Amino acid sequence: MALVGPSGAGKSTLLGLVNGSVPPTAGTVEVLGTDPTTLRGRSQRELRARVGTVHQHLELVGQLRVVHNVNAGRLSHWPAWRAAWSLVRPQGLPEVLAALEQVGLADRVFERTERLSGGQRQRVALARLLVKQPELVLADEPASALDPVLAERALALLAGLAADRGGALVASLHDPALALRHCTRVVGLVEGRVVLDAPAAALTVGDLADFYGAPR
Amino acid sequence: MTVVLDRPQAPPRLNRVRRRWAWGLGALAVLGWSLAGAGAFAGDVVNPAGAGQFGRFASAALSPALDGEFLRVLADSVLVTVAYAALGAALAVLLGAVGAVAVARTTWGRRRLGWTLSRGALAVPRGLHEAVWGLLLVNLLGLDPWVGVLAIGVPYGAVTAKVFADLLDEVPRGGYEALLAGGAGRVPAALYGLLPPASGGLLSYSFYRLECAVRSAVVLGLIGAGGLGYQLLLSFSSLRWEQVWSCVYALALLCLLADVGGRAVRRRVAAPRSSGDRLRRDPMLSTAVLGTLAAIVWAWWYLAISPATLVADRTGEQLRYVLSAAWPPDVDGPLLSAVAVAAVDTLQMSVIAIAVATAGAVLLAGVAAHPPRDAPVLRRVTGSAVRLALLLLRAVPPPVWALVLLFVLLPGVLPGALALGVYTLGVLGRLAAEATEELDPRPRAALTAMGARPVGGWLYGVLPAATGPVLAFALYRWEVAIRDTVLVGLLGAGGLGALLASRVSAFDWGAVTTVLVAVIALTAAVDLVSARARAALR
Incomplete structure (x- = not known):
């Protein structure tokens, strides 16, 4: 599913509501069959372990090596001692390398993350989701800093990841062509309200460009 | 889509940053050596017989001495401490301002030897703790209030001189050099081109020094200069734990006030208010500066300092x-x-x-x-x-x-x-x-x-x-x-x-x-x- 809308329309807020980082001020939210606002402690973590979010690489810790930033996706499965030990001796290296291989960064696995470019960091954030294996994938502008070829690849990976576990991908996108190629349903938001909800097949690139108010 | 790049066959190796690891391991080794040297591994370090006394001391925390007579003594000690702090900090800023000119790169220009020597000279007053200065000065001046003032002012003056000089040297040179090129003398050029951009930092640091001076004045009391530190030690050696705790709370309050006041001033300096079209000074900063000046005059009177002792x-x-x-x-x-x-x-x-x-x-x-x-x-x-x-x-x-x-x-x-x-x-x-x-x-x-x-x-x-x-x-x-x-x-x-x-x-x-x-x-x-x-x- 693609979320489209002008800047400030509420796309990121909607994604935040779904992953539980933004509490709703009114109404209820249902995620994977439960209301995240009613959960606390362990059951809350269990739900969050099934949902994976990728932001525009702002969630990475620059001082950590790439391998640890990718492994951070497994913190919901690891006991605390293993998380701590992994900072000394990286754990589960084969999976990390496989994930980085898919985004084309396997040779930078031990680089400090702050040394990478914006596009490379965005791909590290993708690799974090690949090792996490969530059922529901939330993506906030996952392709904004990537060139067209890498953007295609990134969305294909995210869509495949969600499909593998029988779940869904919700991505906010600003490139209409990308939205139509990789998503089956398009939801448009303006000032926090849904103004468009249609199957992708019924829309054209032109319709979406109109929606953004951009010249054709 | 296929992205074919020739990648290394084996995964890359994890290379630790050697320099950091060397520092880390070195630090651990030094810590182990220090603990061994201090006898931490050599058995008896705890004195179980003192637990009762410690218990009495700790339980007195809830019942500090609050009788009128002791509170009057306490108030007097607080005033003495504040007076030493104000005069000491004032002397430090004065010495710092003069010293900064003597050690700034701007003054020395390309004469590196002179600059290095003048910086080195600062290391001597800076390397000695205020209490050491106090101990030495007591032997020169006897029990005179100048001991406390100089013991704070001299080492603080050296630190302040270094920091003031750094602040002046860090100001972007463009304006200053344009003034020099326009024919202004070095002093007016510094007044117009260097001092205004540095003034916020200078003022902030002066107030920070005043905060530190409060702590130092307490410490000097411990070696006999009077004030809160002295009172604390007196109560301690006569085993009056309730009084000790009153002193501790007074100290904490004084430090908190100095912290909060100093930080408020520094925050205001960092983010000044706009003054619009009229020449207007920030009332809070003016109050702080005038209040501090008044405190200095009061402290001079309160401690009955006379320059005659020095000469x-x-x-x-x-x-x-x-x-x-x-x-x-x-x-x-x-x-x-x-x-x-x-x-x-x-x-x-x-x-x-x-x-x-x-x-x-x-x-x-x-x-x-x-x-x-x-x-x-x-x-x-x-x-x-x-x-x-x-x-x-x-x-x-x-x-x-x-x-x-x-x-x-x-x-x-x-x-x-x-x-x-x-x-x-x-x-x-x-x-x-x-x-x-x-x-x-x-x-x-x-x-x-x-x-x-x-x-x-x-x-x-x-x-x-x-x-x-x-x-x-x-x-x-x-x-x-x-x-x-x-x-x-x-x-x-x-x-x-x-x-x-x-x-x-x-x-x-x-x-x-x-x-x-x-x-x-x-x-x-x-x-x-x-x-x-x-x-x-x-």
Whole structure:
């Protein structure tokens, strides 16, 4: 599913509501069959372990090596001692390398993350989701800093990841062509309200460009 | 789509940064050596017989002495301390302003030798603790209020001169050079092109020095200059724990007021209000500056200071006598080996102190940081409690902590080291909490949203980003701790300070010179190592 809308329309807020980082001020939210606002402690973590979010690489810790930033996706499965030990001796290296291989960064696995470019960091954030294996994938502008070829690849990976576990991908996108190629349903938001909800097949690139108010 | 790149067949290897690892392992080795030297592994360090006394001391915390007579005495001591702090800081800023011109790169230009020599000359007053200055000055001037003022003013003046000079040197040169090129003299050009951009920093730093002077005035009281520190020690040695706690609370309140006031001024300097089209001064800054000036005049009157003491014949004679007796320094074998042993003790004390403080600060930083607005009540209450505890830790001077620890520990290097560690924890804990507050919250929020446990989120989202700044603060505090170790020693915890106190009271001025040289050399060496380690961290 693609979320489209002008800047400030509420796309990121909607994604935040779904992953539980933004509490709703009114109404209820249902995620994977439960209301995240009613959960606390362990059951809350269990739900969050099934949902994976990728932001525009702002969630990475620059001082950590790439391998640890990718492994951070497994913190919901690891006991605390293993998380701590992994900072000394990286754990589960084969999976990390496989994930980085898919985004084309396997040779930078031990680089400090702050040394990478914006596009490379965005791909590290993708690799974090690949090792996490969530059922529901939330993506906030996952392709904004990537060139067209890498953007295609990134969305294909995210869509495949969600499909593998029988779940869904919700991505906010600003490139209409990308939205139509990789998503089956398009939801448009303006000032926090849904103004468009249609199957992708019924829309054209032109319709979406109109929606953004951009010249054709 | 196929992206074909020739990648290495084997996965890349994990290369540790050798320099950092070398520093880390070296630090652990030095810590182990220090603990062994302090006798931490040698069995008996705890004195179980003192537990009862410690219990009485601790329980008095809830019932501080509040009778009218003692409160009057306490109020008098507070005024004396404030008066010393105000005059000492004023002298420091005055000396700093004059000294800054003498050591600024701007003054020396390309004459590097002169610049290096003038900077080196500052290391001598800077390397000696205020209490050491106090001890030396008491022997020159006798029991005169000038001792307290000069003991704060001289070392602070040297630090202030260095910082003021750095602030002036860091101002972008464009405006100043344009004025020079336009034919202005060097002094007017500096007044128009250098001073205005630096003035905010200069004012901020002056107020920061005033805050520090309050603490130093308390410490000087401990060696007899009067005021709160003196009262604290009197109550302590007569075992009146209720009075001790009243003093401690008064100290904490005074430090808190100095902190809050100083920080308010500095914040206002950093973000000035717009004044529009009229010439208007910031009322708060004007009040602060005028109030401080008034306090200085009042302090002069209150302490009944007279410049006549400084130029009296007796002072001159005493100075000539001490200087002639102090040179040449003693270099006989027994003294040198005693100095070497004491220097090792001092170094080990400072290392243990900073290790204790750093470990505590790392553990407490997360709790002590101001929580977000929507945090649960329990979190906010524990946060306030920890911040209050840290304030108490740093309000009480380290020698008093050493006396408290002597209830439960056997005498030796360890109580002194732990006392200094506890005090430094008060300072470092606050710095670490502030560093944590300034971190980007998004990485940790993202980890929590993905279901990480609190420990995991802390390990991956906070620790890596906070390590650098906290270690840098710890190394900087190590430089301060090595100076404070001498202070703790002066009051009996061993090391170079104890040696110095015994030589001064024996009027053995040749040996005093030797010990002072050792103190300055040790502090300079620690400064150097700390600067190198911080460079490796960056």
